[in-house]
Amino acid sequence: MRFPVLALFALCPSVAYASDKAYACDLGDVGAPQVVRVTKAGKLADTYIYYLRQGDRAALPLLGGEAEDSRGSGLRIECVDGKPRALAVFGEFMSAGYPQGWVMIYDPAKRSFERFAGS
Numbered sequence: 001m002r003f004p005v006l007a008l009f010a011l012c013p014s015v016a017y018a019s020d021k022a023y024a025c026d027l028g029d030v031g032a033p034q035v036v037r038v039t040k041a042g043k044l045a046d047t048y049i050y051y052l053r054q055g056d057r058a059a060l061p062l063l064g065g066e067a068e069d070s071r072g073s074g075l076r077i078e079c080v081d082g083k084p085r086a087l088a089v090f091g092e093f094m095s096a097g098y099p100q101g102w103v104m105i106y107d108p109a110k111r112s113f114e115r116f117a118g119s
Contacts (some may be wrong), residue, residue: 026085027113034052075090088103
């Protein structure tokens with residue numbers, strides 16, 4: 001499935017992640033919730049380590065790997081309504097040295113979350 005990743009990133013600049021609470025987004029169909037949550041912890045200067053929780057699974061570092069790999073700043077998160085619904089994330093992560101972003105959807109046919117990276 002081809003997904004317009006970069007077009008969704010264009011929506012993100014208007015939404016900055018400023019809350020200390022989890023940012024939740026329901027990617028499922030009406031009546032069949034599939035919630036993903038982004039949380040932050042470990043403040044250091046103006047950066048945080050970001051975590052992703054998919055459904056009832058344990059929260060893991062947003063970019064995978066070691067927690068410090070998911071340390072970033074200026075993160076923008078947006079729930080995008082549509083068919084399918086999507087979570088768009090964009091920010092600067094210390095492990096990359098440049099802005100990174102991706103979009104996540106829930107595929108009911110596969111019963112799994114899918115992530116599409118921007119390039």
